[in-house]
Amino acid sequence: MNLGTITIEMVVGFFALFFLTKVLGKTQLSQLTPFDFISALILGELVGNAMYDPDVHIWMILFAISVWGILMYSLEILTQKSMKFRKILEGSPSIVIRKGTMDRKQMSKNKIDINQLQNLIRQKGYFSLREIEYAILETNGSISVLPKSDNQPVTRQDLKLQQQATTLPVTLIMDGTILYDNLSTAGVDEDWLIKQLKKKNFHSAKEIFYAEWKNGEDLFVMKET
Numbered sequence: 001m002n003l004g005t006i007t008i009e010m011v012v013g014f015f016a017l018f019f020l021t022k023v024l025g026k027t028q029l030s031q032l033t034p035f036d037f038i039s040a041l042i043l044g045e046l047v048g049n050a051m052y053d054p055d056v057h058i059w060m061i062l063f064a065i066s067v068w069g070i071l072m073y074s075l076e077i078l079t080q081k082s083m084k085f086r087k088i089l090e091g092s093p094s095i096v097i098r099k100g101t102m103d104r105k106q107m108s109k110n111k112i113d114i115n116q117l118q119n120l121i122r123q124k125g126y127f128s129l130r131e132i133e134y135a136i137l138e139t140n141g142s143i144s145v146l147p148k149s150d151n152q153p154v155t156r157q158d159l160k161l162q163q164q165a166t167t168l169p170v171t172l173i174m175d176g177t178i179l180y181d182n183l184s185t186a187g188v189d190e191d192w193l194i195k196q197l198k199k200k201n202f203h204s205a206k207e208i209f210y211a212e213w214k215n216g217e218d219l220f221v222m223k224e225t
Contacts, residue, residue, distance in 0.1 A: 012058050013047045013065070020069045043068050090139050097135035100148065110137055121145065169220075173211035176224060186213045197221070 020043075046064045079086040094106045096117060107117065118129065120143040126132060134146040156163060170186040172179055172193055183189060193205070196219045202208060212220040
């Protein structure tokens with residue numbers, strides 16, 4: 001195979017895979033089920049091996065990607081439409097700690113030992129199993145934790161404080177560049193932003209590495225270093 005043929009096949013394969021991932025949706029890596037992970041590996045192997053096989057042409061690569069993509073897309077539709085099929089393909093969450101007690105049967109069924117369970121619990125910020133009331137092993141291998149009431153964080157409702165509206169922070173400056181679309185989202189303009197910067201002894205957005213707006217709070221600014 002010459003370099004030109006390899007280049008063309010790599011470009012075609014790249015955009016074909018890019019298109020396929022767009023069609024299949026925005027599943028994050030942490031949300032992949034075991035079947036999704038294996039499917040991605042097989043698809044990568046199909047394309048990778050085909051690119052360096054002189055007997056395989058571009059149309060064969062596209063055909064392989066199309067067939068595999070149709071199969072994966074069909075399974076995605078089936079899992080959305082059928083709960084039974086979804087359970088078979090994706091599995092179902094398992095309660096591995098119930099009312100403060102480890103469920104050895106569920107742990108054995110999911111091939112997880114106590115060391116792995118402790119590791120997952122620590123990743124959630126809890127360093128003792130005695131702090132946990134319920135722990136659910138999700139289908140993607142992560143764990144969801146409900147701590148005992150004594151270990152749950154205090155909320156404003158617990159302290160009987162007045163509730164406040166929750167607002168999302170908005171990035172206004174990034175890498176010295178003003179994000180004008182985000183100014184509109186925040187309901188402010190460039191003049192307001194420059195005035196806020198001057199209050200903090202900055203004269204230009206180019207001096208700013210990152211600036212964030214949040215309703216009811218001062219403008220958060222990190223300068224370029």
